[in-house]
Amino acid sequence: MFRPLRVAAALVALATTGGVQAASLLDYVGQCVPFARAASGIQIYGDAWTWWEQADGRYPRGHVPRVGAVIVFAKTSRLPMGHVAVVSRVVEKRVVMxxxxxxxxxxxxxxHAEQDVTLYDVSPANDWSDVKVWYRDNDGLxxxxxxxxxxxxxxxxxxxxLTGRHPDDVAALIDAYVPDAGMR
Incomplete structure (x- = not known):
């Protein structure tokens, strides 16, 4: 069970392993892996792209988003270490935060940590194998x-x-389904 004391211990670990001292999870500055570990309670270490294989036999895995689950991005030329993030909210079948x-x-x-950002399933088979992610520099996907x-x-x-008091489901849907939403 993930308890507040465990969160505090994880934050101390983050601060002592290269992250900036954080009063809360959202004050964290550092890499995605220690953040995802602290936010989810999943105790996997190593590069983000290795989490999928490391979880085999240790944690349940699948292709349906659930709150608290860690999504594992594959290693690519744009993401040479992969990326991990924690699902904070399921908005609808193809949109989560x-x-x-x-x-x-x-x-x-x-x-920096970001809370409740849009993730949109763009895979042809609707299986979460390809996604677009909200990006602050674009102010949209x-x-x-x-x-x-x-x-x-x-x-x-x-x-x-993990999630804010008033996450904006409507904005997440607009980000996902309205072409060029937020683009300047």
Missing amino acids: LTHANWSRQNGERG GGGIYPVKGFVYATGRSAAE
Whole structure:
């Protein structure tokens, strides 16, 4: 079970392993892997793209998003270490929200945590194998399509700060389904 004490311990670990001292999960600045571990309670280490194989036999895996699950992005030329993020909200069948770190730039630098950002399934088979992710620099979905290995399901509760008090489901749907929404 994921308890507040465990979150506090994870935040201390983040701060001592290269992350910036964080009063809350959302204050974290660093890599996506330690953030996803702290936010989900899934205790996997190593590059993000290795999480899918490492989870085999240790954690349930699948291709359906659930709150608290870690989505594992494949290793690509654009993501040489892959990426992991935690599902914070399921909006509808092809749209979810993520909470993650080290994706968009904030104040010119990467590494910051972002809460409740849009993830859109663009795979032809509706199986979450290809996605688009909201990107702050575009103020909307980025132009890239990223291959995904699947979801690793947490066996306990995820961090309380995983989703905001008032996530904007409508904005997430607009990001996903309205062409060029947010593009300038």
